[in-house]
Amino acid sequence: MELYETSFPSEERREFDQLKLLVQEEDHYINQILINKNKIAGLCIFWVFSEFVFIEHLAVNAELRGIGIGEGTLSALREKFKILILETELPVNEISKRRIKFYERNGFSLLERQYFQPSYDKNKPEVELKIMCTKADISDEKLSEYLLQIRKKVYRKIS
Numbered sequence: 001m002e003l004y005e006t007s008f009p010s011e012e013r014r015e016f017d018q019l020k021l022l023v024q025e026e027d028h029y030i031n032q033i034l035i036n037k038n039k040i041a042g043l044c045i046f047w048v049f050s051e052f053v054f055i056e057h058l059a060v061n062a063e064l065r066g067i068g069i070g071e072g073t074l075s076a077l078r079e080k081f082k083i084l085i086l087e088t089e090l091p092v093n094e095i096s097k098r099r100i101k102f103y104e105r106n107g108f109s110l111l112e113r114q115y116f117q118p119s120y121d122k123n124k125p126e127v128e129l130k131i132m133c134t135k136a137d138i139s140d141e142k143l144s145e146y147l148l149q150i151r152k153k154v155y156r157k158i159s
Contacts (some may be wrong), residue, residue: 003043007059010122012087012117014069019045026062027153033060033073041069044077047154052083072154074106078134084108087117087129109136111143118155 001016014022015121022028027049042060046053055077060069077084088103089096089108100110112119116126133143151157 003040003059003061004057008057009127011119011127013057014120018120033069035069042073044073045111047150048075048081049146049149049153052085052146053077053081054146054154055084055086056154058086068142069127070102071106074103078107080133084134085150086132087115088132090128091131100132105134108132109133111138113140113143115147118151118157120155131148 004013004019007015013019014035017083019030023030028047029045031044031046032040033044035041040061041064044055045057046055058070058073070143074084083146086108088105091097091100091110104110109132111131115129117129117133119126131143131147138146
């Protein structure tokens with residue numbers, strides 16, 4: 001809970017009670033990333049769709065960053081699933097630019113498309129983010145189809 005809440009701004013995450021309810025959701029996975037069999041190194045929350053996987057959140061404990069934990073997690077997902085999609089911040093400062101470079105080193109391409117993450121609930125705003133995908137040549141039509149599926153299933157938005 002602490003890692004989840006400290007790794008993402010309030011408007012870019014669910015309230016923890018909402019997150020706990022999703023444990024029973026089909027095709028939704030909340031995985032702890034462990035090292036030494038019992039130390040929590042991070043977390044990865046993702047949704048499996050028929051044609052792609054949406055990585056909703058990936059976080060590594062600050063004191064364990066830079067030793068390959070995030071890379072290993074993304075590598076394992078890329079081996080198992082063909083197309084991965086995720087949201088990331090706009091490249092407005094050094095940290096967000098480094099995060100985008102991290103994803104690019106791990107097989108993702110930054111897609112030049114305006115995108116707003118739907119709000120998680122009525123008390124949170126939509127957030128302008130960027131979309132990254134492991135399929136750099138994805139058509140705009142296919143991406144729109146995938147984003148609509150994410151909007152409906154992950155964010156529970158009808159339109």
